[in-house]
Structure formats: C-alpha cells, structure tokens
Amino acid sequence: MRIGQGFDVHALVPGRPLILGGVTIPFERGLEGHSDADVLLHAICDALLGAAALGDIGHHFPDSDPGWKNADSRVLLRDVYRRVREGGYRLGNLDATLILQAPRVAPYLAQMLDHLAADLETPRPQINLKATTTEKLGFTGRGEGVAAQAVCLLMPL
Ligand SMILES: Nc1ccn([C@@H]2O[C@H](COP(=O)(O)O)[C@@H](O)[C@H]2O)c(=O)n1
Numbered sequence: 001m002r003i004g005q006g007f008d009v010h011a012l013v014p015g016r017p018l019i020l021g022g023v024t025i026p027f028e029r030g031l032e033g034h035s036d037a038d039v040l041l042h043a044i045c046d047a048l049l050g051a052a053a054l055g056d057i058g059h060h061f062p063d064s065d066p067g068w069k070n071a072d073s074r075v076l077l078r079d080v081y082r083r084v085r086e087g088g089y090r091l092g093n094l095d096a097t098l099i100l101q102a103p104r105v106a107p108y109l110a111q112m113l114d115h116l117a118a119d120l121e122t123p124r125p126q127i128n129l130k131a132t133t134t135e136k137l138g139f140t141g142r143g144e145g146v147a148a149q150a151v152c153l154l155m156p157l
C-alpha cells in the first residue's frame with residue numbers, strides 16, 4: 001500500500017470558465033492556467049503520481065508544450081491513472097478538498113464524483129470530495145484564487 005498527497009493553486013481571473021472536477025460552474029471568473037486549470041484534478045493527479053513515485057503533473061505535462069494549451073484536465077487525469085496502473089497499482093481510496101470562498105460548490109460535488117469514479121475506474125464509495133471556505137481569510141478568502149488538496153492510497157494490482 002502506498003500513500004500520496006497533492007496540492008495545487010490557480011488564480012481566479014475574468015474571462016475564463018470555472019472548471020472544477022470536470023464540471024463547468026457558473027461564476028463571473030474562472031481559473032487561469034495553461035490547461036483548463038482544473039485545480040482539483042491537478043491536486044488529484046499529483047497525489048496519484050506521488051503515491052506511485054512518478055514525479056508531478058508539470059513533469060508529465062509541461063506548460064511549455066502547446067499540446068496542453070486549454071487541455072481538458074480529465075484527459076490528464078486518465079493518462080496519469082494509466083501510468084499508475086502500468087506501474088502496478090490501482091486506487092484504493094481518495095479524499096480531496098476544494099478550498100474557495102465562492103461560488104458555493106456543494107451542488108456540483110456529486111457530478112464531480114461521477115467524473116472521478118469513471119476516470120479512475122474506481123467505485124464511488126472509495127472517493128470523497130469536500131469543500132471549505134477559509135472564512136474570508138487569506139488569498140482564497142479574498143477570492144483571489146482557488147486551492148485544492150488531495151490524498152490517496154494505492155494498492156498493488
Ligand atoms: N465554496 C464552498 C465552500 C464550502 N461549501 C460547503 O459549505 C459547507 C461549510 O463550509 P465552511 O468552510 O463555511 O465551513 C461545507 O459543507 C461545504 O461543502 C461550498 O458548498 N462551497
């Protein structure tokens with residue numbers, strides 16, 4: 001059994017869609033990044049890569065590569081999980097937290113879970129998603145950006 005953790009942050013800017021866990025959420029700003037900037041999926045990618053000792057997301061999908069411009073992070077997540085399985089592991093369980101003041105994301109968590117269960121070929125009860133504000137404190141509390149953290153366990157195939 002192997003443990004991994006991931007953490008990511010993206011800035012909230014006008015003129016971009018807000019995509020979290022592969023769900024487009026109505027909001028006046030979205031996340032800045034080279035890809036679709038899905039901060040939740042990026043933290044999960046890093047947790048999986050960390051557990052498998054496969055480096056990090058920037059190593060596998062460099063932001064200098066125009067091929068990843070506006071990329072759907074679900075494509076990256078599926079590719080990461082393929083590498084994990086090729087390394088001899090499957091996902092045991094995953095827990096992740098979205099950290100943002102607004103918008104309210106609770107109504108979208110179930111759809112995000114559906115995406116994760118499909119992309120990670122893992123039963124939904126093995127995956128948990130949470131959201132928290134930071135009580136208006138710090139960069140997330142001021143609405144300057146969104147953070148996400150994730151932890152997972154990998155099991156040998
Ligand atoms: N952007 C957010 C942040 C939190 N939630 C949900 O609200 C509940 C309480 O969060 P606090 O940080 O204020 O304690 C919790 O159940 C979160 O799922 C949310 O929907 N959107």
Ligand SMILES: C[C@@]1(CO)OP(=O)(O)OP(=O)(O)OC[C@H]1O
Nearest residue numbers: 033034035037058061062063068
């Ligand atoms: C995903 C990649 C690649 O498009 O770009 P970003 O969307 O900027 O995201 P980041 O969290 O900085 O992760 C690594 C990048 O290489």
